[in-house]
Amino acid sequence: MTDYLEKAAVRLPGKVAIVDEVRQMTYGQLLQDARRIGGVLASRVGEKLPVALWLGREGRSIAASQGVAMAGLAYVPLDISMPRKRLRKIFALLQPDFIIADQANSEAAKGFAASLEKVPEVLIYEEMTAGELPEAGRAALGRAMAQRSADDALSIIFTSGSTGTPKGVVSSHRMLAAYTDWQVEALGMDEQMVRASQSPLYFAIGAYSDVYATLAAGGTLHLLPASAFMFPRDLMKRLAGLGINTIFWVPSLFRQIAEMGGLAGELPPLETAYFCGEPMPMGALAAWRQAFPKCSFSNHYGSTELAIAAWYPIGAGEELDYLPIGQPCRGKNEIRLLDEQGSEVPTGEVGEMVVFGPVASEYFGDEERTREAFGVDAEGKRYFHTGDLARRDEAGVLTYVSRSDAQVKHMGYRIELGEIETAADAVEGLSASVCLFDKEKDTLVLFYVAAETLTEKALLSELTDSLPRYMWPARLERLSAMPQKQGGKIDRQALKEML
Structure with a gap:
């Protein structure tokens, strides 16, 4: 390299x-x-x-x-x-x-x-x-x-x-x-x-x-610097002065700039704008396409384990009701949609995206998680289980459906909710926790059961000492007890209804 x-x-x-x-x-x-x-x-x-x-x-x-x-x-x-x-x-x-x-x-x-x-x-x-x-x-x-x-x-x-x-x-x-x-x-x-x-x-x-x-x-x-992105109009004016013609940002930033009037002032000479990491809000995309009619926009799908594995270039004047993740990168990746038995699903049905081609080597020092996520097929091709569910249409275009596990995308980062729960469970006085993602509000919510001596302020302080900012829960909900299923497991569905 x-x-x-x-x-x-x-x-x-x-x-x-x-x-x-x-x-x-x-x-x-x-x-x-x-x-x-x-x-x-x-x-x-x-x-x-x-x-x-x-x-x-x-x-x-x-x-x-x-x-x-x-x-x-x-x-x-x-x-x-x-x-x-x-x-x-x-x-x-x-x-x-x-x-x-x-x-x-x-x-x-x-x-x-x-x-x-x-x-x-x-x-x-x-x-x-x-x-x-x-x-x-x-x-x-x-x-x-x-x-x-x-x-x-x-x-x-x-x-x-x-x-x-x-x-x-x-x-x-x-x-x-x-x-x-x-x-x-x-x-x-x-x-x-x-x-x-x-x-x-x-x-x-x-x-x-x-x-x-x-x-x-x-x-x-x-x-x-991060400070440059605080005021969208100033940011766009700065980009114009620098002659910026290419950006690759997370969709939440595109949305923020559109919603805060950043597209109404001086604009840079953008030629290429692409994005990945989370779904792009269609309203924000429409605003950017209107502001930059000559710019090429494309949606990219990937992860740290893949770099980018698929993309969808948006045609000039193309009308979209939703934004697909597109097709595999030509000459680089193959993407198969597999069911729980490892068989490919028919066109139109939902399956897990498994990416074959040049993917990451391993999780450093973690053989167990490496075996779970990576593998080599009979032809010697390396593959990675993304945990993302998608469907493929007759034209071969992929559309993202949801995550198949407890990993979510928030602020452009992939986050394992279990890591937040592990950090919370390590706090003295806390007896149980469940972290959920409120997709509609784009926020992390932590439900917890704790002794009266553990205040919300103290819990939040412990979490901010242990987790990066993008993993801090925006909302803490204290419960007297976790809702349970008949078998004694925590009823996460009941908690989801409390979001």
Whole structure:
């Protein structure tokens, strides 16, 4: 995957590749920093353990990830603002030898590292990239790059896990190369692309699409801060000033901008807008299509385990009552709809989407969940059970129906409700909890039974210490007892009726 950067740096060394709030980096600068980081790691690494990135939303994060990959190692982009309890669970799985941090974040990284049972060494970005790489480092980097294979792990992105432990999705070079090549060709991306990123670099859209599509096409990527999205009209004016022509955002952001008048002011020269992560509200889509009549819109379906597996390009003037997820990415994936016995369902009937092709390798350090979700068929094709139910029409177009388990999509993230329940159950004084998703209101609701000594404020404080913001329940409902079925199990249907 580092070939994209290397080729772009040869072709366009002085072109600006990444712009963040602090600096801009050219393709030549990205490659120079990446090679120096790769050389340092390659000359010091023993066992091939993942390398954690304790960096902000900036171009340096991308340079560091490429350097780790050049050294033949897997990089792990971290949300360094997440609760330390959750970070410790991640590090307990990873057991890394190294953390890469910049000077601004180094003290926090060192303090956290010192609290771990296995203390990783914190390497400072500025020190790794200062001066020329010694001959020994260049030689070690050359050997490491020569020994890499397409099936090596490239990145590990942590997502929500139902047991309370986050799942580390291991993606290979092969998987992300297949997606990147498809994306650039299908969407017609080239050096003229000027892209605005909304997703964090530890989220699949940011880590997979925004970064690698830009490097492969030779475009320019603007990493906008979260604060830029607070005021839609100001955001659109800023995009116009930057000449943004390409965006890949979650539907909730498209909806927010449309509802808050963001489309009524100055607008950017959008040519390509696509979205995934949750259903796109049809009213919001209609507003965007009206505001940008010459822009190409498309709905994409995927997950961290898949990147993107299907898409639906919306035709100019096409009238839609609902938005399908479309068809498999040509030349990349095959999607089968299977029943509970593993047989394909007839056209028009509902089945679980099982994706065959270049999918993620495993859940890091979790053989049981890997066996449950991934497999290899008799022809040697890898596949992934998505847990999403869909139906296929006569034209081969897929329409999403629902989840088959307790995983939901909220704020663009896939969330295991069980992880929220596990965090709640760990709170002293709480005896039972059930978390449900109110789809109509797009909110997480936690029902719980607890001792009188546990206040709602105290419970919420414990949850915010253990869970990332997008997993915080918006509503807490205290019950005297959980409703039960005859067999003694909690009656979740009765709770759903209380939403």
